[in-house]
Amino acid sequence: MGRSFEVAVGTEVFGRRSLALGLGSKTKVPRPKSQDLRHSFKLMPNFSFPTRDYHPAVVERTSTPKKRRKSSIPHVKLPKDKNNLDVQIEDRIVKLTNLSKPFWPKLHVTKRDLIQYYLDVAHVLLPHVTDRAMVMKRYPNGAAGEFFFMKRAPSPRPDWIEICNIEHESGNIINFPMIQDVAALMWVINLGCIDLNQWYARCDDVDRPDYLHFDLDPVPNATFQKVCEAALFLKLALDALKIPSFAKTTGSKGIHIYIPIKRGPTQKQVWTFAKEFAYAVASQSPKLLTAVYQVSKRPKGRVLVDYNQNAWGRTLASVYSVRPSKLPTVSTPVSWKELERGITMEDFRIDNVPARVRKLGDLWKPLYEAKGRFRLEAYL
Secondary structure (H helix, E strand, C coil), rough: CCCCEEECCCHHCCCCCCCCCCCCCCCCCCCCCCCCCCEEECCCCCCCHHHHHCCCCEEECCCCCCCCCCHCCCCCCCCCCCEEEEEEECCCCEEECCCCCEEHHHHHHHHHHHHHHHHCCHHHHHHHCCCCCCEEEEECCCCCCEEEECCCCCCCCCCCCCEECCCCCCCCCCEEEEECCCCHHHHHHHHHCCCCCCCCCCCCCCCCCCCEEEEECCCCCCCCCHHHHHHHHHHHHHHHHHCCCCCEEECCCEEEEEEEECCCCCCCHHHHHHHHHHHHHHCCCCCCCCCCCCHHHCCCCCCEEEHHHHCCCCCCCCEEEECCCCCCECCCCCCCHHHHHHCCCCCCCCCHHHHHHHHHHCCCCHHHCCCCEEEEHHHC
């Protein structure tokens, strides 16, 4: 039997007057009911079992790994007159092919431009994806072409690509590649991967994630402006529980909200909390939000608080990932003040995000730092 508890979200936060935003002259974050709002959660009891017994995972290194030099990630500039190129990174050689292939033909954006973007942001991207299994989503003919998912690392491959072997419930062991350095990053993107989709948990314990998240996705007839309102509403609710939160654009249609947690709860426990929180917060603003997962039953014009992507084995596009949209938009960290002022998805692209990073640094650094992580056990 799961134990229950209550979370009070009262007038201290939700009794405030509506916050005026820069999203439009008449746009405001919806004002929740003024009285204390309470919602009972029924969550799983705490478990202390070793989760490796359920989904064992082993890191495979076929060559002697070098110490990572996080402060000295090499900057590589690709020549524009080469279609095929061997790039040497220390003792590793990465073969890049078909660099002149158009990936966004109408915009004259090539595979070379895509790889160069990732090289330009590698110093802020790599800490978010290292030590995690990577699901490859390959677009061999560019953003508008057909794609296919690939979980197993292709063979042959360089002997310095590290592998995360994960045993699934079926008994199958999947050998996922991991992006541990700039060379591995170039190798993966050269395969035609436009965005990066890493696991939420590190390979040393694939059942215990480092964060939970909410994917705010517009239901038909809902605008991106409404998604921004929804993100700010969720922040108020999370603030009421003293839970830190960070936002990024999805690069597609929505906003991702991530919460750095102290590793401990299982992926199932994280998913359960996310589900209960999603329904609780949606009940406080039913004209703005919905947590209904069945597509046919979702009310139109709302923003879906998608909790289900927290399930084991699911992935979302990583921070700083380019997305296969009409424009080469980027899933970019944004501040809450930027959301209040108003943004558009098209504000963040491969041609301007590197400059933004040079100016602002990594706004999502707290997602991988040891300090400041929330102990979710308080609500389990």
